[in-house]
Amino acid sequence: MKINRMGKLDLLVTEFCIGALPMGPLQANIPIDHGAHLIRKAWDNGVNFFDTAEIYQTYPYLQKALADRPEAIIATKSTVSTYEEMEKSINKAQQELGRSVINIFHLHAARSTPAVFEERKGALECLKDYKKKGIIQAIGISTHAVDVVEKAAEEPNIDVIFPIINIDGMGIIRGNTTTMIKTIQKASMRGKGIYAMKVLAGGHCIDRIFDAIEFVRNIREISSIAIGVVREVELDFHLLHFNQQPIPKELLNQCLDRKQKKPVILNNCRKCRLCSETCPSGAITMGSDRPSINMEKCLACGYCLPVCPEFNIRFA
Incomplete structure (x- = not known):
């Protein structure tokens, strides 16, 4: 599986990142044992990058799967605003993930405006302090907004940006696919690491799964693509696809044969x-x-x- 460097960081991540959101109670709410099995199978097949968040309530899945794999790269996020709240979020992530070091810690800012860096100044200060202590390797921001990506590109304390991007432009705030790609390119030129979310637009692009994924893979500034899986056939599909291997027709049909919960x-x-x-x-x-x-x-x-x-x- 292809490995890319995350911006200027000493983090080498797989092109396929497991997104843990769909496993937890906000979506499919699959059993922890099953989710941990999928995560571990991904690891055993070469995936080294995993994305989660405090709000997802999926730390137990990752802890169970990767407790003996400290070299796995985990990114998490918190929506909090103050120094004290962020400190609690960092401690919670350490305890529930079973890790002394968190590789990437984001300001979770899906629909925020560029004022997020001022509004969450205390939380950002906390992340900076914990990065100095070596407890956090990189500070990031996750966002759906083009202008927040643009602002993050100018923010010296942000190492990683996790933006929404998909072939249809679904979910992009104050912009579209074209403007988001241009802003991603500018951020990359400033040395920011970029990995992508919602490439299948929450299932809306599932009938064009190859085109949708390849569209984002062809944006060279993007180091990794986070995709959620809740079934083994979905994981098998993505492992084959990201390893440039042929997809059996039966596996593709099984992968596509899923009622999208709303x-x-x-x-x-x-x-x-x-x-x-x-x-x-x-x-x-x-x-x-x-x-x-x-x-x-x-x-x-x-x-x-x-x-x-x-x-x-x-x-x-």
């Missing part, structure tokens, strides 16, 4: 608007009695689930 809003809504404010793709809008979801925009990220105070959103 969020459903139940009746017990207090109209707090937290779900619509959280949605990074602008898919949720407030109706007269409850929110509605535009499935053409929904990326199936699951970020709306934990913010609902009434536990009124489910994936089905």
Whole structure:
């Protein structure tokens, strides 16, 4: 499997990165043993890069799979704003991942504006301090917004950027595929490491899976592509694809034969608007009695689930 350097860092990552989001309770909620099996199988087949986040609640999957593999590269994220909150997030990641060093720690900023660096100044200061201590190797930001990527490229303390990019431009905020690629290229020229999310647009591009993945692979500034898996056939497909090996027709059909779960809003809504404010793709809008979801925009990220105070959103 192809290995790329992450920007100017001494981190060599596989082109295929396992995204842990779909495994956890925000999406498929598969058993920890099964998720850990998939992660370990990926590792045993050459994948060395794994992406997670505090909000995903998937640390136990990675800990179980990679406890004896400290050389595995793990990126995580936190949505917090203050120094004290970020310190707690770092400690939580260390404890629940079973690691003294976190390779990449992001400001989790899916729908933030360029003001995020000022708004989360305390959290960023904490990451800087922990990088000086050697507990964090690299500081990053994950975002869906073109202008945040542009701002991050100018921020000297940001080493890695994790932007959304896909062939249809779904989920890109304040821009489109063309402007995001141009901004990624500028960020790379400034020495930032780049890896990509949502290349299948939350399942919307699954019927064009080869074209969608190859589109992003051909952006040479991108070092790795994070893709989530919850079934063994999905993992087998990506292992073959990223190793430039032929895909058996039966495996492809099995991989594509999956009902894409989407969020459903139940009746017990207090109209707090937290779900619509959280949605990074602008898919949720407030109706007269409850929110509605535009499935053409929904990326199936699951970020709306934990913010609902009434536990009124489910994936089905």
